[in-house]
Amino acid sequence: MLYCPHCGTSNREGSKFCNNCGQPLPPSLGQKCSQCGHLNPPGVFSCVRCRASLLAPSDEGLPPEEAPPEPSEEPEWLQGLEEEAPWEPEEALEGIEEEPEWLRELGAPADEARVVAEEEVPPEESAPWLEALEGLVKEAPLEPLEKEGLLAGIRGTLRVEPIFAIPHRIGEVAFPPLAGADQAARFKGVVSQPLAPVAVEERPRARRDQILSWLFYLILAAAVVGGILLGGGSVNLPLTQATADFYKTIESLEEGSVVLLSHDYDPGTAAEITPQVSAILDHLMRRGAKIVNLSLTPEGQALADRALESAVSDYEGYIQGRDYINLGYVAGNEVGARFIAEGLGPRLSPYPLGEGVGGLEDVNLIVVLAGSQEHLRRWVEQVQAPYKVTMVAGVSAQVDLAARPYYRSGQLKGLLSGLVGAAEYERVNQHPGVALSRMLPQAAAHLVIALFILLGNFAYLVERLGGRG
């Protein structure tokens, strides 16, 4: 492969001109110097020993047609020009007046110096270093003649130096040691290990873990099913203060009080909160309250409809629009809660229930049924704190820890927590329902989980002590 010294393009071996730029390419094979006879390596333009050009043959070897042209061979147009307008220095200076005085003063020494310079220095007066230099100059090889163009036949006018476009070569680069190189090496070692022995070792353990998991599921399911079949309601539940406060708050309502129920839960937490809703609606209807239902979640309104339908079946005197209503889904999260607080009156005005309800100030109690702590916080922060409304909450067990500070600070007057809270409420309301029936399977499941936790810790302890021994 031959690389062009001008543009760097790679050309086929043996090419004379570059395929890209058309410039002549250096010979690919070694070339013998016509001056000194040295065999040069490929890719050079001048002899590495005597620096004579290898591109063109030497002066002596020039073919007759490339010899410098004789004066007689000048083109006719150039000869014509010379005959018509011969250059005469005297005539050119005719128009110039007498030379200035300062030039006349300088003229004499300048003329003398010119004379001295043109005189030949006698051999005896020349310095030895000059003689040595003269010898070197005489021995220096002649520059090649220009072969074409206006400078054809002139020697040494343009000294052409070979330019090599040598492709950049990347040598051995010493990279600094990488951070974590030992970890990478260890990882490579782990990855390069054969997988078969590991799989053989892990298989029994994974199988054993899977069987243990299935065994745990079976025991848990058996405990729950056994609890359901045995029947609930026999568990002696202690009444917590938060549930008692919740009950007292509703019990203190007068007949015809307006209560706002916000159903902010979904099917994922409905198993805990639906029993709470049933117990609360039963209590509110027994107290003769006017119930306004709404939801900050899309699923909540359907669950509210179902709960209302079930509750109204026990209280046939309750009429939709007059005694209870479901306003449906209210979008906007924080904005939605604030929107209800600001614009409840206009929302209720089309219904008989809304008579005498101008706004939130006419609402006696807000009951928040929250499946997540975000929903509870929205009602407390956006409605309870700014408007100082009496508020209670029924929440999923996993929201209990987030709701407890609000109950302690007095922002929530009462709190129901999970299925246990619903069962407590049914108990204190003396209206046993689905929550109390689920307490026995719930307790059985808790017992099984606690036993497995103890068993697992015991096994871990034994394994650890055995490992030490």
Place this chain on the structure above:
Amino acid sequence: MREPLGTWVAALLTLMVFSYLVSDNPLYRLAEHLFIGSALGYAIVVSIQDVLLPRLFTPLARDPVGYWHLLIPLLLGLLLLTKGRVSTAWLGNTSVGFLFGVGAALAIGGALVGSLLYQVRDTMLPLLPGKGDGGSVIDNLILVVGTLGSLAYFYFTAGGEREAAGLRGGALRLGSVVGKWFIMITLGALFANAVMARVSLLVGRLQFLLGDWLGIL
């Protein structure tokens, strides 16, 4: 007829979800996809039926001049649809900015007024026995020590070695150790409550299968 069909569908979907306990399988995946799809479809229908129609389109169709101000949320809502294409997404920036601005303002203001002030005030409790009983004093002490310890645990800028070796650094270290234990107990309670909630869900589902579906109860 509709009720038994719904019960059967619910029962089969419940069993399909329970099949995940054996291993991950296509039946579980199908039930999962059905749940997500139906929940999304239901949310869209409810949003149209309970929000867009009664609060936007119906008033505008009935009296466009009287409800001209509803054109502003309509325009902002339409601009949100331009977020679907990269080239036109900038048109929806105003709507998004409006949503974020209002939401953040309400959330921050509500958190300060409704949560932070009340909780700080509720931590300023008497620690010496006075008119109250001894139980409330112990209760208050636990609450105050737990709150301060938890705050100390999250105090990450205790200073240099010299400061850490001083009285302030020692108090912070002690407080963070106490706070760590309170946080661990809190996380344990959170986990227990989460387990209790899931067990309640399991009891509800099994009661449904045994009672409503199989009719055993």
